[in-house]
Amino acid sequence: MPRQLKLGAVLFGVGGPGDHDTWRHPEVPLDASTDIRWYVERARQAEAALFDLVFIVDSQFITPDSPPHYLNRLEPLTLLSAVAVQTERIGLVGTLTTSYNSPFNLARRLGSLDLISGGRAGWNVVATGDGGTAANYSRDEHYDYAARYGRALESVRVCQGLWDSYEDDAFAVDKAAEEFVDPSRLHRLDHSGEHFSSVRGPLNISRSPQGRPVIFQAGDSEEGRDLGAEIGEGIFTHAPTLEAGVAFARDIRARAQAKGRDPRHVVVMPGITPVVADTDEEALAIEEARRRDRFERDFPKTLAQFGRPFGWHDFSGYDLDAPFPELGDLGSTSFRTQAERIKAVARDEGLTLRETVLRFTASTPAPFVGSARTVADRIQEWFEAGALDGLNVHVTVPSEFARFTDGVLPLLRARGVVRDAYDSTTLRGHLGLPVPENVHTAARATARPLVPTP
Known part of the structure; x- marks a missing residue:
């Protein structure tokens, strides 16, 4: 195909x-x-x-x-x-x-x-x-990260x-023989692992x-x-x-x-x-207006949601135009990859908090x-x-x-x-x-x- x-x-x-x-x-x-x-x-x-x-x-x-x-x-x-x-x-x-x-x-x-x-x-x-x-x-x-992915x-x-508890032909229902399920086609799992020590099964579906x-x-x-x-x-x-x-x-x-x-x-x-419009220019104008609203009128909401990768850390008390704050290992048990990337870019490029928020929440022209x-x-x-x-x-x-x-x-x-x-x-x-x-x-x-x- x-x-x-x-x-x-x-x-x-x-x-x-x-x-x-x-x-x-x-x-x-x-x-x-x-x-x-x-x-x-x-x-x-x-x-x-x-x-x-x-x-x-x-x-x-x-x-x-x-x-x-x-x-x-x-x-x-x-x-x-x-x-x-x-x-x-x-x-x-x-x-x-x-x-x-x-x-x-x-x-x-x-x-x-x-x-x-x-x-x-x-x-x-x-x-x-x-x-x-x-x-x-x-x-x-x-x-922690390892446990979550494990x-x-x-x-x-x-x-x-x-999901494989029943083989596909397990329910060969025979009313005359009074057989609803073939027991040889039904299987226990008997799982024993690192995170789930005992899951017996079978699943009843x-x-x-x-x-x-x-x-x-x-x-x-x-x-x-x-x-x-x-x-x-x-x-x-x-x-x-x-x-x-x-x-x-x-x-x-x-x-x-x-x-x-x-x-x-x-x-x-x-x-x-x-964003689809009658012309490219109209669509780009719609996209730009949305971006402008998001980072002017809605900046407090944007700043609040910026804290999610860091365990919903509250950034509202920081000076927006000071260098991005030193956060230590904040975010290590939340969205670690995203949090570490934000910190690294802010540090390497010398960004302020405001610039960092805009960098990671402002959508570039889609x-x-x-x-x-x-x-x-x-x-x-x-x-x-x-x-x-x-x-x-x-x-x-x-x-x-x-x-x-x-x-x-x-x-x-x-x-x-x-x-x-x-x-x-x-x-x-x-x-x-x-x-x-x-x-x-x-x-x-x-x-x-x-x-x-x-």
């Missing part, structure tokens, strides 16, 4: 990071982040445009300075289960932390969504960075083992038409890239330039291949916020801004250069999303870059990923003696 662009829709309700004022737009209901009808409508809008998936981000710690959408939003799997019965083809991907969930519970909830949706579930695996989450789970301290890898492996949920991962640290290369079938990332995108994609595929995986089974999908043709050309350029396999499009205002679906996608579709019809009913099928064989079925086939040819 020819390579085609994959598409995800990231639903941010009343406004995520950098979008403080989305909730004020007349098209956006004030309860968009908690109104399931809004999510269903956006998912149907994406499905009509033949998107591969909708993606629900999540975190479990907030402060009053968190983005509006973060302050009041639905739990991902509850939300996606409701969307599943109101859609037919689009994939359903939710963020769930491995730091503050048990693998058995994760496996059961995700397996349930996978069955409810007919094989359209995906799991964005996160090793929680917000250290304040620990206090919500009766812990005195957040997990738990993440082990959680996924346990879940994958649990069968596999879906796609075998098991698709695993997604996002992380740019060395640990994050290694985890993505180990378990990620879809990789969510950010690529500020074409060159950075190409370098990241090559790196993550090389790491995956080094771990014995087929690099073709790693789908790289950076997030974008396209590459996907312009007329529909300009944006389509740029996407095709990045796609053909290998900077991405797909895009995660941030969705807030419906009419702006429609500018993308109704203006940009038809151009890409005419060029053969984007599909013109669904050819699968599962998320794995959409993404071109194979259905994993049940490990017990594979072992049985390997152990079966060969029958001599007559």
